[in-house]
Amino acid sequence: MPSSGTPGRDPLWATVLADLRDRLAAREFDDRFPTDRELMDRYRVSRHTVREAVRRLGVVERRPRLGGRVRAPATGALPALGRTLAALGVRLELLPGPHSGDPREGGPTGPDTAHGQGAATAARHLLRADGLPLADSHCRVEGPGPPAAELAPGLLGLGAPPVALRPGPESVLPDVPPAAVREALELGEGIAVYRVDTTHTLDDGSTVTHRAYVRADRYPCILRFTPG
Incomplete structure (x- = not known):
């Protein structure tokens, strides 16, 4: 993972966000979205970084201690x-x-x-x-x-x-x-x-x-x- 303070590189949340979008497109989260702790362990980043990436993903409905679920996008x-x-x-x-x-x-x-x-x-x-x-x-x-x-x-x-x-x-x-x-x-x-x-x-x-x-x-x- 790149450091969030390294000039010329994306912040950590952007790197996590890009991977989450790829996993979302691959339908990896159809049944359940990971908890903050699971994401922190996978990406080896802080809770703040994880939450910022998930917030910007914009489709996750959080459930305490259970992970979350992906809200269906509007159609049309x-x-x-x-x-x-x-x-x-x-x-x-x-x-x-x-x-x-x-x-x-x-x-x-x-x-x-x-x-x-x-x-x-x-x-x-x-x-x-x-x-x-x-x-x-x-x-x-x-x-x-x-x-x-x-x-x-x-x-x-x-x-x-x-x-x-x-x-x-x-x-x-x-x-x-x-x-x-x-x-x-x-x-x-x-x-x-x-x-x-x-x-x-x-x-x-x-x-x-x-x-x-x-x-x-x-x-x-x-x-x-x-x-x-």
């Missing part, structure tokens, strides 16, 4: 796009969006509204890829589930969601977005984007609706159309 076009770009080395950032009306609902999409039993929360984010705007994300949760802001990263392929999502309908359509979205994505008037709409349900009965406007000019892609 957007999570697949996010994971593909990350695998290609694209730097992805998820930033809080401006406080403006949601083009779907006409409701707030800034910070989460009051959350509680039966309440609804909404959150808007801007996904940037290598410093440039890629997607304008609008997430809404109806019911007692986690706040919308906590679910948005998983719905965009940035790690796994904090809870299991049961996928529902998904549509990917070309669209000319409203002015607020054009401004966020730095688009000229009349330029089309992909509009991706998804619906998920949670075990607690909550409904998660997500709409994202994705710039069509940043990365080439292939769409497959099937009869509705």
